[in-house]
Amino acid sequence: MATVMRIEAEQGAPTELAARIHQLGRDCALLSVGELCHRTDRLRVQAAAGGFAALARLAGALGDALAKDGRAAPVRIYIDLMEDALGCAGQGAAAGEALLAAASVRLA
Template sequence: MAIAAAEDRLTLIDELRARIDQLDRDARLLSIGELCRRVDAVRNIAGAARLLPLARLAGGLRDALAREGRGASVRTWTDVMREAIGHDAQDEATATAFLTAVAARLAG
C-alpha cells in the first residue's frame, strides 16, 4: 500500500511539474484570464496534495498576474515553484521562505 501511495505521489508531482513547465512556456501566448485559471489549477492540486509552498507560490503568481498583468515575471515565479515542488519540508515556514525568495529575485 505504501508503494502505491508513493507512486501516486510521484505521478502527481510529475503532473505538477508538467503544468508548471507549460505555464512557463505558454505564458506569453495565453490571455491573463486563462493563465490565471491554469495557475489556480496548480494551486488547487498542490493544496489538495498538501504541497503548501507550491500552493502558496501559485497563489502569489495569480495575485501578481491580477495586479501586474503582462508585467508579472512569470519565469521568476515558475523557477521558484520548480524548486519548491521537490523540497522535503512542506510547512508554512518553508512556504514563507520560498515567497521571500521570489521577492528577493524580483528585487534583483
C-alpha cells in the same frame, strides 16, 4: 492499480505537478492573462490537495501578481520558484514563506 495512479495524479502527484509547471512556463508568453490566472489557480488547488503547501502558496502569489500587474507580473520568477518548491523536502507554510522571500529578493 490504475485507479490509485489516477487518484494520485488528481491529488497532486509530483510528476503531474511538474508537467503543469513546465507547460505553464512554456506557454506563458502565448496565453492571455485570464488563462494564465485560470491555469495558475488549477495548479494551486492541485498542489494544495496533494500536500504541496509551498507550491500552492507560490501559485497563489503568482495568481495575485497576475491579477494586480497583468502582463507585467514576473511570471518566469514564480515558475522557477515553483519548480524549486516541488523539490523541497519541507512543504509547510514556512517553506512557502521562504520561497516567497526568495521571489522578493529576485525582484529587488
